[in-house]
Amino acid sequence: MLTMQGVSKSFLGVRVLHDVGLDLQPGEVHALVGENGAGKSTLMKVLAGEHAPDTGTITLDGTAHTFSHPGQAQAAGIGIIHQEFALLAHRTVAENVFLGREPTRYGLVDRAAMERRTAELLAEIDETGITPRTLVRDLSVARQQTVEIVKALASDVRVLVMDEPTAPLADHEVALLSALVRRLTARGLGILYISHRLGEVFDLSRRVTVLKDGRRVTTVRTADTTPDDIVRAMVGRDLTAYYPPRARHDEIGDVTLTVTGGGNSRIRDIDLTLRAGEVVGIAGLQGAGRTSLARALFGAAPFTTGAMTVGGRPLRPSTPRQAIRAGIALVTEDRKTEGLALRQSVRDNALLVTRAVAVRGRPPAGREVTALLGRVRLQSRGEDQQAQFLSGGNQQKVVIAKWLAAGPRVLLFDEPTRGVDVGAKAAIHTLVRELAREGLAVLIISSELPELIGMSDRIHVMSEGRLVGELPAGATEESIMRLATAGSQRPSGAPDTRREGAA
């Protein structure tokens, strides 16, 4: 149905795609995997008409196309679900679904037809929680994504490109999305599925194409390969020593931070001790209060009850500034809006904290910044490069460097490797362990259980705003999930079934 041949693309003389080919059949999920910077996004943007390729052809149902505007790709039947949704928060679902191709009657937009058609499309994919008149900002992320998909369906797409569709979703939402993907392929859509999560790839796709450094490494039938083979193809090496060794007993030092009876409107009864040299993991389902715990420790959404000590001294930070002064750092789950000044240079970002809060005397000089950036193994085109142009993994390294510049003693990581490719992930894991070894107390929140288990010396499990259990290093996924889901088996009115925004 769709064939891309010999696609090459350069930006400012840097070749990002070399002669890449790809084909897609109706009713097929074709997974596209590769490290960040491998060229997946560029290939996708070429297909979507956002970038014109330097060479190469795109053929759809036997017709060759050259797209110079997303609208043309759309008209040809190619829809795209971006990682960042292209939705207008303050407009209704129907207005978003028909944006750019509003139906008209007597020259005016036919709102009734628009809403009727949207309702039909929503019904077709069995989505009952969204009404056409709901404002998009009132929907959950998962439902916003559904709106994006409906938007693509509304333009009669034949090919749907999904870029990391599960990245923003909680676990149960992932299952719903998978079901939706299957329904779409059953209708004959071809889906190009980009993901870092190999589990999904093997779950959904018929074929996998691996990109590396802008070239196609291989295309294989998913049934004929294994995740290990795919990882090897992606990184060009085996990743056996995925996680660095844990802390030896004698490496764990003094207590750095304690909380007793901590709570606020979202979490309660928190008793927690972090020690120098130790990596403590926090497991829990989406919404269990993990992020709230990190934000409370960091003073962003402070504890309202309980006591906290940092370095032996009592301190319950009520602002991030106080926390930073006490040596607490938080690498947030959303680095783009909460971690970085995207349009500023790598150097300015690394100095972001120390310029604002003089923790240990003067801000570090240029040479020290360079040393720090080397320390986190940043790969950039120089310290002048704007943070927005870095890959996800390198952006995360800049965030870490920013905190290291402040010389913290407690490092809180909220989803440290979300949206980060395999290679950079390993680098971040190694770095985290190194920092612990140097005497920092580390807390990691992660939804990826293998990561949490691989990294942590101890794991606390959170559920419904409380720490419900502690497990030693090497706990199994089953034991964690048992704690995390305990108490939720009773037939409670699950909030995720409520109709959001339904009038």
Next chain:
Amino acid sequence: MTTVESAPAPSGPPRKRTSLSGGKGLSTVRRSVDPVVGVWLAALAVTILGWIVVAAQGGNFLTTSNAVAILQNCVALGLVAVGQSAVILTGSLDLSVAYLISLGTLVAAETMASGGVVTAVLAVLALSVAVGLVNGLIVTGLKVNAFIATLGMAFILRGWIEDNYTGPAGEVPVSFQRLGYDRIGPIPVSVFLLIAVAALMWLITRRTRLGHHMYATGGDEHAARLSGVRTGRTVVLAHVLCSLCVGAAALFLAARLAAGAPWAGTEARYDLESIAAVVLGGTALAGGRGGVAGTLGGVFVLAVLDSVFNQLSVDPFFKNVVRGVVIIAAVALYARPRRTPKPPKALPEGRTA
């Protein structure tokens, strides 16, 4: 995190509860004051307040003549502000409106003096389209920030005016002055002009594809582009629409003044006043939210305030202080989200174990 312990599952088999609303306010609905309602309520409040204050001073505020005067005062600013709404909604801005008005009155009066009224109207509208087109193309084509682009245009127009005119010029025939002075019943015809232009703009913004694309472009240009909206064209058209409204204002002012005047637009500071009215009417300065209805409310509030101050013969400096306070207060009010808990489907997190 809201937990629901008591409510039974609404439907289907008991589902494992895996996700709860996260920390990002799903459990509360943000509902800010609807600016359109707000500004018209404010207009009403200001009118009543003015009436009381003027009455206390022994004056009479709610007379027909005064009401008509207020409406008449709305017209010029109203026309400009309606145009300004279009560009601001689209995420742009027009600072050249004041000089375009001045030039418009001069072109109108001079053309009327030498040619016909129809030619003059066409000439002014052509001038407006040209200026709007250039503004829009500078913003979209040269990617110059709208603030700078239209400020530059303002300087260019100013230079042209100051080079060619030193005072009032041209002459407006009595037949055309009727636009400024005639009435239908008690209501001036110019008010109907404003209503017609505003209605047309409302129709364009709310009911046409162009309008939808204007909201989309102002709301999120990237998202709009990815959805196939030709954002550049949308911005250019918004600028043209704006300038056309400004042209209408220029024609009205020419009729009122019976001549063209280099200070017709600048003396009343229509550039900043129109932006103030738009913002007062609840349109987001960043674009994407708001509309013509609110803008008219904003214009009305400013006109009523003016009228009250005039009747009380308040010190003009104090008058501006009050206007400033009103505008800032209004925008602060719109910006403040009013947090209302969701209907008690989900209880707030139980603090009792």
